[in-house]
Amino acid sequence: MASQTEENYLKSLFNLANDKNEINISELANQMQVSMPTVNSMVKTLQKNGWVIYEKYKPVSLTPKGKKEAALIIRKHRLTEMFLVNKMGFGWEEVHEIAEQVEHIHAPKFFERMDEMMGFPTIDPHGSPIPDKQGRIQEINYLSLSECKAGQVVKLAGLTNSSTEFLEFLNGRNLSLGAELTIRSKEVYDHSIVVSYLNHPGETLSEKVCEKLLVKVVE
Amino acid sequence: MASQTEENYLKSLFNLANDKNEINISELANQMQVSMPTVNSMVKTLQKNGWVIYEKYKPVSLTPKGKKEAALIIRKHRLTEMFLVNKMGFGWEEVHEIAEQVEHIHAPKFFERMDEMMGFPTIDPHGSPIPDKQGRIQEINYLSLSECKAGQVVKLAGLTNSSTEFLEFLNGRNLSLGAELTIRSKEVYDHSIVVSYLNHPGETLSEKVCEKLLVKVVE
DNA sequence: CTATGGTGTTAGATTAATCTAACAAAATTG
DNA sequence: CAATTTTGTTAGATTAATCTAACACCATAG
Numbered sequence: 001m002a003s004q005t006e007e008n009y010l011k012s013l014f015n016l017a018n019d020k021n022e023i024n025i026s027e028l029a030n031q032m033q034v035s036m037p038t039v040n041s042m043v044k045t046l047q048k049n050g051w052v053i054y055e056k057y058k059p060v061s062l063t064p065k066g067k068k069e070a071a072l073i074i075r076k077h078r079l080t081e082m083f084l085v086n087k088m089g090f091g092w093e094e095v096h097e098i099a100e101q102v103e104h105i106h107a108p109k110f111f112e113r114m115d116e117m118m119g120f121p122t123i124d125p126h127g128s129p130i131p132d133k134q135g136r137i138q139e140i141n142y143l144s145l146s147e148c149k150a151g152q153v154v155k156l157a158g159l160t161n162s163s164t165e166f167l168e169f170l171n172g173r174n175l176s177l178g179a180e181l182t183i184r185s186k187e188v189y190d191h192s193i194v195v196s197y198l199n200h201p202g203e204t205l206s207e208k209v210c211e212k213l214l215v216k217v218v219e
Numbered sequence: 220m221a222s223q224t225e226e227n228y229l230k231s232l233f234n235l236a237n238d239k240n241e242i243n244i245s246e247l248a249n250q251m252q253v254s255m256p257t258v259n260s261m262v263k264t265l266q267k268n269g270w271v272i273y274e275k276y277k278p279v280s281l282t283p284k285g286k287k288e289a290a291l292i293i294r295k296h297r298l299t300e301m302f303l304v305n306k307m308g309f310g311w312e313e314v315h316e317i318a319e320q321v322e323h324i325h326a327p328k329f330f331e332r333m334d335e336m337m338g339f340p341t342i343d344p345h346g347s348p349i350p351d352k353q354g355r356i357q358e359i360n361y362l363s364l365s366e367c368k369a370g371q372v373v374k375l376a377g378l379t380n381s382s383t384e385f386l387e388f389l390n391g392r393n394l395s396l397g398a399e400l401t402i403r404s405k406e407v408y409d410h411s412i413v414v415s416y417l418n419h420p421g422e423t424l425s426e427k428v429c430e431k432l433l434v435k436v437v438e
Numbered sequence: 439c440t441a442t443g444g445t446g447t448t449a450g451a452t453t454a455a456t457c458t459a460a461c462a463a464a465a466t467t468g
Numbered sequence: 469c470a471a472t473t474t475t476g477t478t479a480g481a482t483t484a485a486t487c488t489a490a491c492a493c494c495a496t497a498g
Contacts, residue, residue, distance in 0.1 A: 005485065026445060038486055040447060045484085057446060057493065087306075088332050098326045107317045113307050224455065245475060257456055259477060264454085276463065276476060 002049070004104045007073050008032065009042055010051060013062050014070035022059035071135035076111050077103040078124035078131075083114040085125040092125040092176075093167035126167075127158025127177050127214060142214035145181070146191060146207055152183045158214035166212060173203055180218060221268070223323045226292050227251065228261055229270060230322075232281050233289035241278035290354035295330050296322040297343035297350075302333040304344040311344040311395075312386035345386075346377025346396050346433060361433035364400070365410060365426055371402045377433035385431060392422055399437060 002010065012031045016023045029039045043060050046052045051066030062070065080099040084090040090098075105111075115121075122138060123129055131137045142157050156179040159166070170176070175197075184194040184202060191207035205213070221229065231250045235242045248258045262279050265271045270285030281289065299318040303309040309317075324330075334340075341357060342348055350356045361376050375398040378385070389395070394416075403413040403421060410426035424432070 003484075024445075025447095034485090035487060036446065037448080037488085042485080084329075088329075088336065090328075090332070094328070098324070098329050101324045101326065102321075105317070105320045107320065109309075109313070110303075110307075110317050113309070117307065222454075243475075244477095253455090254457060255476060256458085256478080261455080 001106070002051075002069060005042070006046065006049075006051075007069075007104055009039075009046060010062070010066060010070040011073050011077075013046075013052065013060065014067065014074065017062055022061050024059050028060065068135035071131040071137055072133075073103055074137075075131040075133075075135070076105070078128060079111050079114050079118075079121075081124045081126070082118055082121050082130070086118055086121075087114075091167075091171070092162075093164050093171060095125060096162060096164070123158075125177070126162040127156075128162075142216060144211055145193065145205070145213040145215050146210035148183055148186075148193070148215065148217070150183050150186050153218040154181050154183070154215035155179070155218050156181060156213060157216045159212055160214060161212045169209070174198060174200065175213075181215070220325070221270075221288060224261070225265065225268070225270075226288075226323055228258075228265060229281070229285060229289040230292050230296075232265075232271065232279065233286065233293065236281055241280050243278050247279065287354035290350040290356055291352075292322050293356075294350040294352070294354070295324070297347060298330050298333050298337075298340075300343045300345070301337055301340050301349070305337055305340075306333075310386075310390070311381075312383050312390060314344060315381060315383070342377075344396070345381040346375075347381075361435060363430055364412065364424070364432040364434050365429035367402055367405075367412070367434065367436070369402050369405045372437040373400050373402065373434035374398070374437050375400060375432060376435045378431055379433060380431045388428070393417060393419065394432075400434070 009028070009032065012028060013023055016027055016031060025036055025039050025043065028043075029036045032039065043052060043054050046060075046066070047054045050063060051069055052060050052062055054060050077099045080102040081092075081095040084095040084098060085092055121130060123140075127142075129138045129140055140158070143154070144160070145154065148154055156175060156177055158177070179197050181195040181197045184196055186193050191210070192204055193210050194202050194204050196202055228247070228251065231247060232242055235246055235250060244255055244258050244262065247262075248255045251258065262271060262273050265279075265285070266273045269282060270288060271279050271281055273279050296318045299321040300311075300314040303314040303317060304311055340349060342359075346361075348357045348359055359377070362373070363379070364373065367373055375394060375396055377396070398416050400414040400416045403415055405412050410429070412424050412429050413421050414424060415421055
């Protein structure tokens with residue numbers, strides 16, 4: 001069984017492996033906020049346990065077993081976040097830190113009960129998919145708001161970043177998942193976008209913000 | 220901040236200190252299922268942190284600071300147990316193992332929300348008092364069923380032992396907190412007691428069981 | 439194609455939590 | 469009260485996870 005530390009490395013590897021699948025030691029060291037020698041030795045341990053493929057001076061990659069292990073931890077994390085928001089009344093900006101701890105709990109029934117009580121949700125409060133019990137993750141391909149054009153009507157469906165600061169920024173503008181945004185205009189100079197929704201007839205969103213908003217086109 | 224290991228030692232010390240307040244190294248070693256040298260060194264660490272009073276070859280005792288720290292961990296444990304039973308539908312025999320892990324989570328809001336959602340309960344699913352936010356523990360003095368006499372009517376209010384096996388034994392007899400027991404007779408030879416309640420007109424309980432059942436006299 | 443900076447590794451130390459073996463103090467018991 | 473048993477301590481080793489310092493590989497920029 002993976003230690004909490006090992007679980008955290010697996011999770012980071014999973015998240016860094018999104019596209020390219022191969023992760024450099026330095027990237028992982030940076031993500032985990034530890035030194036490269038620490039990562040080097042941990043990667044050897046993960047390899048011994050069959051979770052990663054690793055050869056000296058080569059980038060690291062997760063094995064299918066490692067991917068599954070990581071996905072199941074992420075499942076616990078996201079189920080917890082959803083439970084905290086839906087069943088305990090927390091705001092989406094408050095749940096990450098708590099879920100970061102709860103995800104390490106070994107108690108299958110605990111998470112199964114959460115899942116049941118919520119009616120088996122498939123996405124977390126930030127729009128990220130919840131891996132299933134087999135560790136399979138549903139691929140969703142949303143569009144970034146920065147890729148949309150003036151005139152389009154889109155629905156806010158996810159975020160590429162869920163930092164507390166960003167979530168508080170969105171709260172400050174009453175932006176939450178499901179919001180229908182009408183793209184009023186797009187500034188050629190700085191790629192900022194003006195959107196309207198609910199009681200917000202004209203809210204300007206910078207490119208930096210638009211890149212992080214994942215949307216589904218409505219019309 | 221106490222490590223999870225330190226928290227577990229504090230909890231054990233608190234539980235062992237119920238009456239006499241002074242705990243021997245060997246008792247603690249036995250409770251924690253580690254060797255005496257391990258306890259010896261850990262006790263020195265706890266002392267450095269101001270949680271215990273300790274002198275070579277003398278028994279250990281908790282300081283007020285140590286007692287508070289321990290009580291607050293026990294508070295998290297018991298709130299969790301109550302939440303699992305009342306809000307998540309677990310049986311009282313299933314919750315200890317989960318609470319044992321959840322109690323180490325550092326997230327005051329998480330436990331405050333549980334508390335709120337349950338309407339600030341004062342006892343856990345096994346009838347043990349939940350310490351308050353200041354770590355104060357309400358003294359309840361129940362009677363052991365083994366001290367009761369034939370003819371008395373009592374209400375099951377607590378347990379001195381909450382092992383899964385014992386809880387399953389009670390489940391098998393439909394005995395749960397709040398049950399009204401009428402003491403039909405008491406056997407002089409082996410101190411077993413015959414009680415009646417609900418659909419159980421005559422259930423014999425051994426001395427070993429009666430000692431572990433805490434009751435309130437009704438009449 | 440070599441010099442240099444960045445990336446990765448090795449060696450060795452540190453801290454927390456544990457162990458066993460050996461010894462010391464205290465308590466019990468004949 | 470002396471002998472033995474129990475309880476407690478010290479010393480030294482181990483494992484996991486981390487660090488820094490020093491060295492090695494490699495990729496790219498002149």
